[in-house]
Amino acid sequence: MSDKSPDSGAAAAEAWSRYWASGPLHSCPNAFAGNYDDEIRDFWMSFFGSLPDGASILDIGTGNGAVAFLARDAADALKRRFHIEGIDAAVIHPAAAAARHGIEAGDIVFRGNTSCERTGYPDGHFDAASSQYAIEYSRIDDSLKELARVLKPGGVAGFVIHHAGSEALVTTLAELKAFDYLRREAPLVVASRRLLRRLSGAGSAAELEARMNDRDTQEQQKEIRKLLQRVSAYGRSRPHAGFLEGIATQVAATLQQTRAIGTGAALDRLAVLEGEMTAHRERLRAMVQAGKSRDDIGEFCALAVAAGFAVDAPHELRRGGRDLLGWVVGARRLSNEP
Numbered sequence: 001m002s003d004k005s006p007d008s009g010a011a012a013a014e015a016w017s018r019y020w021a022s023g024p025l026h027s028c029p030n031a032f033a034g035n036y037d038d039e040i041r042d043f044w045m046s047f048f049g050s051l052p053d054g055a056s057i058l059d060i061g062t063g064n065g066a067v068a069f070l071a072r073d074a075a076d077a078l079k080r081r082f083h084i085e086g087i088d089a090a091v092i093h094p095a096a097a098a099a100r101h102g103i104e105a106g107d108i109v110f111r112g113n114t115s116c117e118r119t120g121y122p123d124g125h126f127d128a129a130s131s132q133y134a135i136e137y138s139r140i141d142d143s144l145k146e147l148a149r150v151l152k153p154g155g156v157a158g159f160v161i162h163h164a165g166s167e168a169l170v171t172t173l174a175e176l177k178a179f180d181y182l183r184r185e186a187p188l189v190v191a192s193r194r195l196l197r198r199l200s201g202a203g204s205a206a207e208l209e210a211r212m213n214d215r216d217t218q219e220q221q222k223e224i225r226k227l228l229q230r231v232s233a234y235g236r237s238r239p240h241a242g243f244l245e246g247i248a249t250q251v252a253a254t255l256q257q258t259r260a261i262g263t264g265a266a267l268d269r270l271a272v273l274e275g276e277m278t279a280h281r282e283r284l285r286a287m288v289q290a291g292k293s294r295d296d297i298g299e300f301c302a303l304a305v306a307a308g309f310a311v312d313a314p315h316e317l318r319r320g321g322r323d324l325l326g327w328v329v330g331a332r333r334l335s336n337e338p
């Protein structure tokens with residue numbers, strides 16, 4: 001289960017940093033317009049609502065703080081006060097994301113660049129810990145041991161974990177397939193970069209004009225037009241591949257504007273687009289790896305027991321009794337006493 005290398009961790013953190021900088025409150029913006037709602041919110045309101053006034057809570061893999069904000073909602077609803085901290089391995093922007101959603105960041109403490117395998121908190125510091133679609137992205141056994149260390153004896157942990165059979169995972173696999181098509185079978189971005197590089201070798205405006213109209217350029221443009229059509233057609237015809245149409249549109253616009261903005265700026269735009277695509281693909285890949293089958297979730301629970309938790313039987317969380325949202329696991333840190 002814990003096969004994450006430090007390098008894959010760095011690439012993933014970079015990919016998530018890009019995502020959180022773009023401003024969302026959480027990682028499921030297509031499913032929930034504001035903060036998490038429905039059964040997910042209900043679960044967390046009940047979990048946090050079971051904590052006494054003054055409890056201290058650590059939300060791991062907090063992203064832009066969605067679950068930390070739910071913890072505060074639970075406190076407000078019950079007229080309690082919690083001390084809430086949220087950590088994430090990525091660079092995060094919870095205050096800006098919250099403001100965009102009309103939420104006050106208030107006195108919640110957020111720390112980016114902080115992994116859940118090594119939080120830096122003292123032993124027995126928190127009464128409760130939460131993780132939503134987070135611990136499964138980390139080296140799980142190390143993270144569970146760390147959580148057991150920073151929780152007080154008797155402290156509780158709640159986990160909502162990606163389910164291998166959820167709609168979110170099905171969508172993710174389809175998106176990865178679309179990326180593979182773009183990379184292997186319709187290399188639009190590569191072909192466009194090749195053309196722009198060739199044009200950028202022109203020493204003068206006159207030479208550029210000549211190159212733009214020469215035979216090689218015509219041939220390359222013809223090939224790119226074909227690729228644009230194929231990529232758009234794939235995006236239109238396959239489920240969850242619509243984002244390929246957006247990529248095709250951006251590439252086409254960049255090429256069209258080359259005369260006006262210059263080849264250097266056009267290459268820069270392509271590089272930005274490629275950076276976004278790489279980060280998106282990295283997040284999708286990590287999500288697929290994170291999805292847990294029933295056997296995997298059993299293994300997760302066994303690791304939690306080995307780390308010093310008593311664990312409730314895992315159960316599936318569904319929306320409206322139908323769509324799978326994930327696995328729910330509740331755990332309690334056992335006392336050190338025999």
Ligand SMILES: C[S@@+](CC[C@H](N)C(=O)[O-])C[C@H]1O[C@@H](n2cnc3c(N)ncnc32)[C@H](O)[C@@H]1O
Nearest residue numbers: 016026027061062063088089090115116137138
């Ligand atoms: C799918 S997002 C979930 C974010 C948030 N909990 C939510 O529900 O919106 C996964 C988050 O886990 C973070 N993450 C992944 N590995 C981590 C690690 N080892 N330590 C801390 N955070 C990690 C990522 O940076 C990312 O922000």
